[in-house]
Amino acid sequence: MRGVEELRAGIEDIALVDHHVHGVVPGKLDRAGFESLLTESDRPIPGWMTQFDSPLGFALRRWCAPVLGLRPHATPEEYLAARVSLGAEEVTWRLLAASGAGRFLVDTGLGGGLAELAEASGKPVHEVVRLESVLEDVGRSGVSAADLPARFQEELARRTASAVGLKSIVAYRFGFDFDPRPPERAEVVEAAGTWLGEGAPRVSDPVLLRFALWAGVERGLPLQLHAGFGDPDLDLHRCDPLLLTGFLREVEPRGVDVLLLHCYPFHRHAAYLAQVLPHVHFDVGLALTHTGARSTAVLAESLELAPFAKTLYSSDAWGLPELHHLGARLWRRGMAEVLSGHVESGDWALDDALRVARMIGRDNAERVYGLESP
Structure with a gap:
């Protein structure tokens, strides 16, 4: 009888699409x-x-x-x-190979990583452009406040000509409790004048952040939003994705997919949003590596409510190749444990469990980002 071992082997064979990841710190x-x-x-x-x-x-x-x-x-x-x-090169190669990832979608907002990750892994890589980084680069270019809106949109179009998605860290810079509507041009110019007058530091003005977000929506690419826990720059209580409900409703008619990243400890909230809003997807990426032995429980909770076509895999690995491997290893282990329980109890058929694992690990990302199968 076909069973759990076939399920585990099938999950091991998935060439994962890591839909949100960063590069590796080179050297010792x-x-x-x-x-x-x-x-x-x-x-x-x-x-x-x-x-x-x-x-x-x-x-x-x-x-x-x-x-x-x-x-x-x-x-x-x-x-x-x-x-x-x-040596660093051998360690990186071994751990990236052990992850079994088939391709990487790289947020370059932390600086580069595309060519290095492609060379180290031997796998296809694709760029995800961070909105705030583009806005800050434009702000430091000598642009006037009046010209900033048009210059930003032009630069965003140029930077995303070959990108597969966009990313925002509005969760870090302000939080999700912002006015969900697009700002008026006069508001943007006024906020830009103040910001540029300060030397265009790290952008945190909610008007400028909203402007960048809506420019990203207008660009039409899938939009990733960090949600939930991260470094101490953010105020966690303002990073609950439920606070985005108004914004998500405003975006829905535009036909742009929104992907909520990591989401812990609000992953059940993200699953609710993914269930009720057709353009919302989510993952629990960063949470899996940081919860370690308890990651299976977090993964199981993320699979309680949302349609399985709305859930994706990511590692959010940055710096250490260990995190690329751990993200994949803990995801594979967790999926095998959760889904084998469903199969053994008779709640799920084996073929359905295999199909869902492939959807989450690979197929959903290929569909959302318009990727061809490797």
Whole structure:
């Protein structure tokens, strides 16, 4: 009888589309530098603790150590020594290959990463352009306030000529409790005048952020929005995707897909929005690596309500190739455990479980972003 082992093998065989990811930090890292990339905090790690003693740190020692030729649960010292011995290039190649990802959609807002990730992985990569980065570049170009709206739209069109999507970090810069309507041009020019007069620092004015968002909607590409937890720049209570309901309703008639990223601890809220609004999709990407051994529970919760055609896979990995591998490994393990339970209980047929796993891991992203199968 066909069963759970066939399901697990089928999930392992999926060439994942990592629909939201970043590049890898090149070169050697000392222990402090390595551990700083195991947390969303931007504060120095206290001397009395280590980030290896975290859900992510334990998951790394369990799942990444064997890829580097170590026993599972190798000590941090053994793991870091193996990294040095193998060299950064070999470590990156091994971990990216172990992820089984078939292609990467790279948010270049943290700086580059496209060519490097393509070379290191040998897989297709596609660019996702960050709206706020484009606006800040235009603001620092010497543009006048009156010319900024048109110049931004021109530059956005140029930067996205070959991109597959857009990304906004309005969650970090202001929060989701903004006026959902497009701002008037006079509002934008006035806000731009103030901002440019300050030297065009990091953009946080809600009028300018709304302007960038709506310019992105008008561009017509799928729009990614960070939601839920992240580094201390954000106020988590203002990053609940339910606060976006008004904006999402305004966007719906435009026919633009919106993708809510990560969403933890609001992933059930995101699933609700994905159920009731046809253009809304979501993932739990970053949450899986950071919850480690409990990631299966988070993944199971994300599958409670939303249609399976509205859920995608991402790792949101940045800096360490370990995070690319862990995102994929924990997703595959979680999907296998959740769906095998459904099959064994008789609630689901095996073929349906395999089909849903492929939808979430690959097919949905190919449809939303207009990608051809690799």
